Amino acid sequence: MNDAAPNAAPQTFYLKDYKPFGYEVESVKLTFQLSPNATKVHSAIRFTPKADAEDNRFFLHGEQLSLISAKIDGTPVTARLVDGGLECDVPGRSFLWEAEVEIDPAANTALEGLYMSNGMYCTQCEAEGFRKITYYPDRPDVMSTFTVRIEGDEPVMLSNGNPTGAGEGWAEWHDPWPKPAYLFALVAGDLVNHPGSFTTKSGKDVELNIWVRPGDEGKCAFGMEALKKSMKWDEDVYGLEYDLDLFNIVAVDDFNMGAMENKGLNIFNSSCVLASPETSTDANFERIEAIIAHEYFHNWTGNRITCRDWFQLCLKEGLTVFRDAQFTADMRSEPVKRIEDVIALRARQFPEDGGPLAHPPRPEEFQEINNFYTATVYEKGAEVIGMLKRLVGDDNYYKALNLYFERHDGQACTIEDWLKVFEDATGRDLSQFKLWYSQAGTPRVKVSEDYADGTYTLTFEQSTPPTPGQPEKAPRVIPMAVGLLSPNGDEIRATEVLELTEAKQSFTFDGLASKPVPSILREFSAPVILERETTNAERAFLLAHDTDPFNCWEAGNALAKETRVAMVLDGAAPDAAYLDALEKLVRDDEQDPAFRALVLSPPSQSDIAQTLHERGHTPDPQKIYDAAETFTQTLAQQLETSLPRLYAATTVEGPYVPDADGAGKRALNSRILSLLTRLDGGEQAARQYASADNMTQQYAALAALMKAEKGEAQSKAFFEQWQDDRLVMDKWFALQIACAAPETTAATAKELTQHPLFSMKNPNRFRAVMGALAGNHAGFHHASGAGYQLLAENLIALDSVNPQTTARMCAAFQTWKRYDSKRQAQIQAELERILATSGLSRDTHEMVSRMLSA
Ligand code: PHE
Ligand code: ZN
Helix, strand or coil, X not given: CCXXXXXXXXXXXXXXXXXXXXXXXXXEXXXXXXXXXXXXXXXXXXXXXXXXXXXXXXXEECCCCEEEEEEEXXXXXXXXXXXXXXXXXXXXXXXXXXXXXEECHHHCCCCCEEEEECCEEEEECCCCCHHHCCCECCCCCCCEEEEEEEECCCCXXXXXXXXXXXXXXXXXXXXXXXXXXXXXXXXXXXXXXXEEEEECCCCCEEEEEEEECCCCXXXXXXXXXXXXHHHHHHHHHHCCCCCCCEEEEEEECCCCCCEECCCCEEEEEHXXXXXXXXXXXXXXXXXXXXXXXXXXXXXXXCCCEEECCHHHHHHHHHHHHHHHHXXXXXXXXXXXXXXXXXXXXXXXXXXXXXXXXXXXXXCCEECCHHHHCCHXXXXXXXXXXXXXXXXXXXXXXXXXXXXXXXXXXXXXXXXXXXXXXXXXHHXXXXXXXXXXXXXXXXXXXXXXXXXXXXXXXXXXXXXXXXXXXXCCCCCCCEEXXXXXXXXXXXXXXXXXXXXXXXXXXXEEECCCCCCXXXXXXXXXXXXXXXXXXXXXXXXXXXXXXXXCHHHHHHHHHHHHHHHHHHHHHXXXXXXXXXXXXHHHHHHCCCCCXXXXXXXXXXXXXXXXXXXXXXXXXXXXXXXXXXXXXXXHHHHHHHCHXXXXXXXXXXXXXXXXXXXXXXXXXXXXXXXXXXXXXXXXXXXHHHHHHHHCCCHHHHHHHHHHHHHCCCCHHHHHHHHHHHCCCHHHHHHHHHHHHHCCCHHHHHHHHHHHHCCCCCCCCCHHHHHHHHHHHHHCHHHHCCCCCHHHHHHHHHHHHHHCCCHHHHHXXXXXXXXXXXXXHHHHHHHHHHHHHHHCCCCCEHHHHHHHHHHHHC
16 A cells, blocks of 8 residues: 655645644543454544643544544544545534544555554554554644454454453453553464563562564563563663553564554564574674663653654654663673764764755654654764763753653653753753754864963864755854873873863863873764864874773774775775784784774775765775775785684684673674685685574674675575575575675675565565665665666665655665766666656655755
């Protein structure tokens, strides 16, 4: 089913137009009679007009519903079907609205509303999917209690809250906590549970379950432990307890996003919850732990306190991402988590913020809200909270958060409410800080320095390039964490947070015996781009001496970038001093293996393209690829004699445990294996492949072999071994494209779209193939244009099946203005071709138009 929308002038919604709904919803009772093609939904909703309502229009959202009947207080009424819903004449007092509708879950390939996945009924209602289930004021500021009766012959039938009764062919649920409709969920199917339990700090026993398809029972234990750790952590750190007797998680194979925080019934993309050593990599385990925590944490930040309207999305998402990052840092390694997050921010959010899709963390207009579940709302939204915490300090942060939960529990809130608790808790004026929520774009901060007579001066100049609709930007509050090192490598000034508030501002440090080496933007204290003239010698000095692990890594990262940029622009050879520094680090067993693995991981080719672009050059993807190859080959050769020893020394023996320690060691070991494979013809990788008893090592060996074009036999064997496991097969699809040479990337991807296991209906599989295509920088941007063409064709084909996933994947084109005019013309033609598709969804239409209009 497709939300066929006209190709021109879709409706735009504005933050400034907010108006409360004119009615209180006292209670909601829903009855589902399940049937794959003709599910009947009966609703009984008590409405009471608000005394102070500005607007008494009785409008209920509804899409793709067949209305069978409507009644008010038991008497049939005639509702007027209008665009996007219905209107009805209603009494000026409290009344009971009843409607019966029919829907077609089996035909719902958009995976929004009630749909079927592998024979199982499930729902996805955020943001505006509930209106595809029944007529309702489908907006987050309308909160009510839900009672749900499910009739059908499925063995397991679940909804939100607590079970209140069940019998042959029916089950009833009641959720005592008022909630917006986007948190509604229903699941029914042949499911088995992995049980667990948790006792809250006030002594309440909570039953926990992870529900999966029969056969997946063995992949739940890790997720269950992650859930318990999350529940405990939220009590310990935020004092927040769970509030129902039951917490259910369900794994679903066909899902547009990662997971969903429905009250008491979280629904997960199976890739974000199912885990076993044999089928999941260390990275999968870490991600699963983080997403389980994220969805659990939403119970307070999102569910108990929700959003007034969808413009406030970062109120719940930024905060919940911030909380899950704190959790991961506590469970694993704080510096490693910070470095990983900054890599991801630069890879996903900076390009968004610097391109045609740039928007503030709190956007002021949208056509399709599904298009705003972005890196800016999530990750930059979390960065903004990190800055706030740094500015007010830890104690004040928790004081403000306590006030937030106390003041706003049960409410639908705004960013203003959020900032107000910080102002009230600290007495601080946050009006300038608020610009972070309303201004798009990544600030550039230019740093210059001066030293005379024992006084060291740092001068900062901030500016933000124009973004769509925002030509001018005011200076923001930027917390700049700075430390100073003496030339002999000692830290002479511990980290101090300088508060930038003006376009240009200087700070002085007195009493210094000599000119210090500054370590600026420690811990990446603000999401900005630092511009500072410095030398490779100074970067190498910081890599060796900085006490801030983030900046230590950053120095290595900057060296790597400078080397690669020089190779691309001047055909320079890899910087010898940098290679020496890497060699020293990789051999330094005192250093944390996870950290060594990160320093040894080169910046992505897309990151180099972005860097070149920021510096006013037009990136050539093929040259960037060649430089990467040359660099890695040179590094491998330089380390040649020590690689076998290093490989042996970093191999983790004994049974696989997916903890941070083991993961760090395996990450380093995999980096070394990939270097070794360039020199030994794949011997060691083949041995590792043959003996691996866990996916991390099996996958690392396969990736190293395929990258060296020596993995044909192993790739076949991998397919034979795992063809019945969907999640592992996603890896197999993606890896072939990720490892392909630039000139064969598009052809490899195209061939895989013809594979019998490729499917447009499963977002994970589609993303495995098309995401890998877009992620192979030199392959996607190959001069032939074949990569662009293949992606566009597949997006066009997917749009009528699943608009939401199509629109999200369109963003692969967002960096198009970085490239040369020939590539720009090729991409523009593809974007125009997509836009001209008849019946194009509103989702895709909005994304493509925004990319074209900038
Ligand atoms: N709210 C979900 C999360 O952040 C994401 C999501 C959005 C899932 C929309 C489905 C649809 O955890
Ligand atoms: Zn979330």
